[in-house]
Amino acid sequence: MSLINQAIRRHPWKLIEALAERSLAFDRFYVTSPVCMPNRASLMTCRMPSGHGVRFNGIPLSKRNGxxxxxxxxxxxxxxLIGKSHQQTFTGIPPVLPRPETRPGLHRANGELSEAVRNDLTSPDDRLEEPSFWAGESPAVPTPFYGVDHFELVTGHGDHLGDHQLLFKGSEQYEQITRVPFIWADPASDRRGRCDRIGQTLDIGATFLERARIEQAWGLQGRDLMAEGSPPDSVLIQCAHQAPMDGIGVRPNVHSLRDARYRISVFEGLQWGELYELETDPAELCNLWDDPGAAAQKARLLERLLRAELAHTETAPALVARA
Incomplete structure (x- = not known):
């Protein structure tokens, strides 16, 4: 183990490159959300944020989700699980987005009736990644933890690296935070090299299940990345934050569609959006949203975005009767 650790410290990329040489490397792999908790919840549930309920950071993944x-x-x-889980909150800091004040003379329900959907996300079992838990005497996460039998927690994070003169993630949906590396290493497969099939986070679990010969549960939305036939030609990305962002003045709620050539993003509460043609503008510097010459492409992509939203409409729970 010490020799392996030394190799990692000295030549980390060589190990990744060696893995990629005997694997299938995806060049067009995207997140379901560029925000930490929603995307990690999509990894575990094989569903979009609009389905599993973790719309932005600060909402623990409900254990009602399989x-x-x-x-x-x-x-x-x-x-x-060895790494950064982040299925639950890990700062212990109150949310930025406050609950609305009760208007004078009106009654507001407390407890489970204070929200449209009953939940118990403030229980100790939903705070197992926070500093107060790990500061206790001999902390140990009760298992199974979202299905995991053994749990070792470390931390990590990803933001911009100066792209577009930015360091931290916000409302922007640039390739630098939505497109990610993905390598599928299967010792039983002879598929090697680079792959231009499009995929995203919620497809990872679905691919594992197919490889293990396990049927998906009702309502899972991921697709097998290794499946034969016509692969998807676009991905839907959902992004939301608690706090208003500089430059747009509203709390970001952004839905995007990315296909082989274009990226279109629609912002809730704003009259403008983003449309980029990435073959000639890979740095995403020329927004074509209001360009008359791009009006036809804009209409086509908006329709495709709407159809993608419909295709990812929540289907769980399953039906129990005709009516």
């Missing part, structure tokens, strides 16, 4: 890890465990696999 995960692909639960399905692996149910089939007899032993599961370990």
């Amino acid at each position: 995960t692909f890890v639960d399905l692996l465990r149910d089939a007899g696999y032993d599961i370990a």
Whole structure:
């Protein structure tokens, strides 16, 4: 193990490159959300943020959600998580987005009736990643934790690296925070090299399930990345933040569609959006949203964005009767 650690410290990229040489490397892989908690919840549930409920940071993943890890465990696999989980909040800091004040003379329900959907997301079991839990005596996460039997917590984060003169993520949907590396290494497969099929975070769990010969649960939205036939030609990305962002003046709620050539983004509460043609403008510097010459493409992409939203409409729970 010490030799491996030394190799990682000295030549980290060589290890990744060696893995990629015997794997299938995806050049067009995207997040379901560029925000930490929503995307990690999509990884576990194989569903969009609008489905699993973690719309932005600060909402623990409800255990009402099943995960692909639960399905692996149910089939007899032993599961370990080593890394940054972030299925729950880990700052212990109150939210930026406050609840509305009760108007004079009106009654407001408390407890479980204070929200449209009953939940218990403030219970101790939903605060297992916060500093107060880890500051206790001999803290240990109760398992299974979203299907995981063994849990080792570390931290990590990803933001801009000066692209577009930015360091931290916000409302922007540039390639630098939505497009990510993905390598599929399967010792039983002879598929090697680079792949230009489009995929995203919620497809990872679905691909594991297919490889393990396990049927998806009702309502999962991911697709098998290794499936034969016509692959998807676009991805839907959903992004939201608690706090208003500099430059737009509103709390970001942005939905985007990315296909082989274009990226279109629609912002709630704003009259403008973003439209980029990435073959000639890979740095996303020329916004074509109001360009008359791009009006036809804009209309086509807006329709495709709407159809993508419909395709990812929540289908769980399953039907129990005709009516």
